[in-house]
Amino acid sequence: MLSRVANRLYWAARYLERSAGLSRVISAYTQFIMDTPKSAPVDWDVLIKIIDGESAYFSRYSKVTEHNVIKFLLSDEENLGSIKASVKSARENVRTTRDVLPEEAWELINELKLFVDINVEEAVKRRSRYDFLDGVMLQNLQIDGLFDSSMNRDRSFEFIRLGRYLERCDMATRAAAVGIASYSEGEQSADLDISVWSNILDSLSATSAYRRQIGPLVEAPEVVNFVFNGQDFPRSVRYCLDRVERVISNFKNNEACMKILARMQPRLDKFDAHRMNNKKIDKVIEQIQLDLHKLNAAIADTWFFPEVK
Amino acid sequence: MSEAWSQYSSGESYDELITSNGSPRVSARRLLNLIASLDKKELSERSAAADRCIREMGISFTVYSDEGDIDRPWPFDLIPRVIRASDWKEVNRGLIQRSKALNAFINDIYNDQKILAEGIVPAEPILDSPNYLEACRGVKPAHGVWAHVCGSDLIRDTKGRFYVLEDNLRVPSGVSYMLENREITKRVFPELFENYSIRPIDDYASHLFRTLASLSSRRVKRPTIVVLTPGIYNSAYFEHAYLAQGMGAELVQGDDLFVDDENLVMMRTVDGPQRVDVIYRRIDDTFMDPEVFRPDSTLGVPGLMRAWKSGNVAIANAPGSGVADDKVIYSYVPDMIRYYLKQKPILRSVKTYLCMDEKDREYVLQNIATMVVKPANESGGYGLMVGPHASAAEHKKFAALIEADPRNYIAQPTISLSTAPTIIGSEIEPRHLDLRPFILQGADSYVTAGGLTRVAMKKGSLVVNSSQGWW
Numbered sequence: 184m185l186s187r188v189a190n191r192l193y194w195a196a197r198y199l200e201r202s203a204g205l206s207r208v209i210s211a212y213t214q215f216i217m218d219t220p221k222s223a224p225v226d227w228d229v230l231i232k233i234i235d236g237e238s239a240y241f242s243r244y245s246k247v248t249e250h251n252v253i254k255f256l257l258s259d260e261e262n263l264g265s266i267k268a269s270v271k272s273a274r275e276n277v278r279t280t281r282d283v284l285p286e287e288a289w290e291l292i293n294e295l296k297l298f299v300d301i302n303v304e305e306a307v308k309r310r311s312r313y314d315f316l317d318g319v320m321l322q323n324l325q326i327d328g329l330f331d332s333s334m335n336r337d338r339s340f341e342f343i344r345l346g347r348y349l350e351r352c353d354m355a356t357r358a359a360a361v362g363i364a365s366y367s368e369g370e371q372s373a374d375l376d377i378s379v380w381s382n383i384l385d386s387l388s389a390t391s392a393y394r395r396q397i398g399p400l401v402e403a404p405e406v407v408n409f410v411f412n413g414q415d416f417p418r419s420v421r422y423c424l425d426r427v428e429r430v431i432s433n434f435k436n437n438e439a440c441m442k443i444l445a446r447m448q449p450r451l452d453k454f455d456a457h458r459m460n461n462k463k464i465d466k467v468i469e470q471i472q473l474d475l476h477k478l479n480a481a482i483a484d485t486w487f488f489p490e491v492k
Numbered sequence: 493m494s495e496a497w498s499q500y501s502s503g504e505s506y507d508e509l510i511t512s513n514g515s516p517r518v519s520a521r522r523l524l525n526l527i528a529s530l531d532k533k534e535l536s537e538r539s540a541a542a543d544r545c546i547r548e549m550g551i552s553f554t555v556y557s558d559e560g561d562i563d564r565p566w567p568f569d570l571i572p573r574v575i576r577a578s579d580w581k582e583v584n585r586g587l588i589q590r591s592k593a594l595n596a597f598i599n600d601i602y603n604d605q606k607i608l609a610e611g612i613v614p615a616e617p618i619l620d621s622p623n624y625l626e627a628c629r630g631v632k633p634a635h636g637v638w639a640h641v642c643g644s645d646l647i648r649d650t651k652g653r654f655y656v657l658e659d660n661l662r663v664p665s666g667v668s669y670m671l672e673n674r675e676i677t678k679r680v681f682p683e684l685f686e687n688y689s690i691r692p693i694d695d696y697a698s699h700l701f702r703t704l705a706s707l708s709s710r711r712v713k714r715p716t717i718v719v720l721t722p723g724i725y726n727s728a729y730f731e732h733a734y735l736a737q738g739m740g741a742e743l744v745q746g747d748d749l750f751v752d753d754e755n756l757v758m759m760r761t762v763d764g765p766q767r768v769d770v771i772y773r774r775i776d777d778t779f780m781d782p783e784v785f786r787p788d789s790t791l792g793v794p795g796l797m798r799a800w801k802s803g804n805v806a807i808a809n810a811p812g813s814g815v816a817d818d819k820v821i822y823s824y825v826p827d828m829i830r831y832y833l834k835q836k837p838i839l840r841s842v843k844t845y846l847c848m849d850e851k852d853r854e855y856v857l858q859n860i861a862t863m864v865v866k867p868a869n870e871s872g873g874y875g876l877m878v879g880p881h882a883s884a885a886e887h888k889k890f891a892a893l894i895e896a897d898p899r900n901y902i903a904q905p906t907i908s909l910s911t912a913p914t915i916i917g918s919e920i921e922p923r924h925l926d927l928r929p930f931i932l933q934g935a936d937s938y939v940t941a942g943g944l945t946r947v948a949m950k951k952g953s954l955v956v957n958s959s960q961g962w963w
Binding site: 184185186187188189275278279281282283284286289290292293294297338342434435486489 | 736745759763
């Protein structure tokens with residue numbers, strides 16, 4: 184596997200996962216807002232924070248309105264984290280790695296890009312938004328399914344998995360951060376509380392998995408624990424990191440990456456939302472984000488841009 | 493249903509599907525009956541299905557332009573072109589014969605130069621050609637083959653006889669579009685494949701793989717083959733990726749490769765450097781190795797020529813193959829066939845006047861209004877003049893160009909290319925076309941069944957070149 188190709192596959196997977204993850208978050212948040220009374224202290228700027236988009240956003244938009252925020256996240260090509268830009272980047276990466284992917288991959292990603300290009304402007308309106316986001320999620324599932332069911336378990340597949348799980352892990356921590364941010368302890372009604380945390384579960388497609396494993400009651404600490412440490416839930420931070428570690432442990436020259444992963448493990452082991460306040464949880468999220476960032480850099484240094492002796 | 497075509501006329505040109513009295517040729521009858529049975533709406537529905545298919549399959553080509561969107565969907569004409577197996581058999585034999593003679597010629601030029609010594613081909617235009625690379629002198633590639641992949645352009649005259657118009661021996665492109673066109677046709681006109689027995693073409697990639705594998709100096713079961721591309725901004729990038737995928741080979745760019753101290757070519761992989769046996773290169777000769785050729789090239793691999801000359805890596809097509817890809821050399825191919833193979837040429841060539849020859853030049857200058865004038869070694873239709881379609885000012889301009897640099901121009905009588913029914917808007921009209929089959933030459937020979945047909949979209953135009961965006 185060429186280093187350059189590995190790099191592109193990894194990013195193709197990250198961008199695809201990002202478009203799906205962001206779709207889930209926006210879809211869930213839109214539902215959540217509709218269920219929330221006007222007086223409630225919730226706002227759309229949470230969604231800007233989730234992608235660390237404050238500076239990009241405020242350099243071009245002055246007001247935080249639903250229209251602006253959704254436009255920024257969906258169709259704004261100058262926002263490199265938007266769904267449109269993510270799908271475009273994913274396609275560019277697949278375009279340059281077609282030779283190692285199943286033939287249908289290129290067709291599916293083209294269909295996804297066409298779907299986004301045609302429908303994204305309309306989806307800024309609430310009425311068309313759900314169908315659009317649902318479409319992006321479903322087409323991503325299709326692509327994931329194609330990879331899972333038709334690729335050799337070779338290096339190409341491994342780098343795709345690496346990108347996918349790393350991005351998924353990142354998205355889980357961000358979704359949890361939304362929950363923490365959109366509610367401050369003890370200030371609002373229990374109804375709103377439930378609604379916030381249901382939203383977090385929805386935004387990770389985790390609601391039914393949570394119900395089956397934890398139970399029907401949605402409570403903040405339980406949700407946070409599930410999102411972080413759900414051992415069997417494929418979008419939890421722990422599960423994703425576990426997969427990342429499994430992939431990396433099979434690679435040559437993995438020492439630097441394994442060291443970072445080893446540092447992250449105890450943080451999750453100690454994590455228990457029942458015994459932590461929001462500030463503390465926020466701090467852990469920040470640390471995990473930082474480690475993910477380092478891990479990403481170590482992966483690039485080791486396998487994408489290695490120095491030849 | 494044959495009266496459906498009575499309005500259709502291609503003038504004096506030979507039409508691929510319809511005879512001069514307006515009835516379908518025997519081989520095209522079922523195809524044309526099917527098309528005639530569709531009303532305008534159905535036809536445009538099939539056209540739309542083909543367009544959708546092209547977008548979904550992501551078949552694109554790149555046009556050099558100053559604007560942003562460089563990756564364009566592939567223009568495709570719905571109506572297939574039918575060639576009878578009996579006609580093709582001869583062409584197939586003729587193409588293999590030609591490829592063998594051209595390869596014998598290139599090998600001779602870079603080694604003994606017997607054909608020059610015996611005065612069958614003049615030395616001067618060859619050794620002075622920019623396509624002759626002194627750096628290749630004395631190299632003996634596997635099987636004596638230099639041009640492993642050749643794309644020859646064929647045309648048909650008013651009697652329907654095939655002629656070779658040119659041989660592309662450097663980095664001929666188009667084969668992936670031929671393969672994809674077939675895929676689209678299968679999806680859009682599935683009926684045709686029930687009624688005709690059509691020879692499959694989708695095994696091209698495995699033939700290419702076998703050809704390339706036969707060049708490896710390491711005798712291993714599966715040598716490491718790479719496709720070397722200049723990158724995504726090249727107009728044929730789609731094809732490079734397509735072929736790499738078809739062969740299960742790595743698609744590499746120059747900086748994915750390096751040459752080590754033992755003159756081995758290595759690629760940079762996630763598991764460390766890995767040796768490369770065969771490079772199917774899709775970059776031009778002089779960009780391949782900045783140590784030997786253009787020092788400013790970043791597309792190539794420093795040291796590649798060293799590795800190739802020491803026999804550690806095979807390059808297809810071999811550097812220097814372009815020496816036979818020259819319109820002056822073209823006129824000597826029949827002589828080469830007689831000289832190297834002791835055979836009679838099977839395929840016709842177009843009578844070619846060399847402007848460097850005084851008598852020929854005089855003839856060309858006198859008859860410039862009826863002739864096609866071409867630069868000798870430029871590919872593409874950029875600097876070409878079709879006499880009967882050009883203005884007096886253009887005749888004058890080309891006459892001056894010829895006099896200034898006679899070596900660089902050849903002229904041929906204008907041949908009225910064959911036509912085929914083509915969908916133009918919602919009508920069906922005749923358009924001129926050519927045919928590019930692909931010939932592979934390694935330990936064995938192989939010719940694609942049929943080829944890529946390129947259509948001149950402008951009515952009456954005889955220029956079918958793809959760089960102009962018309963296929």
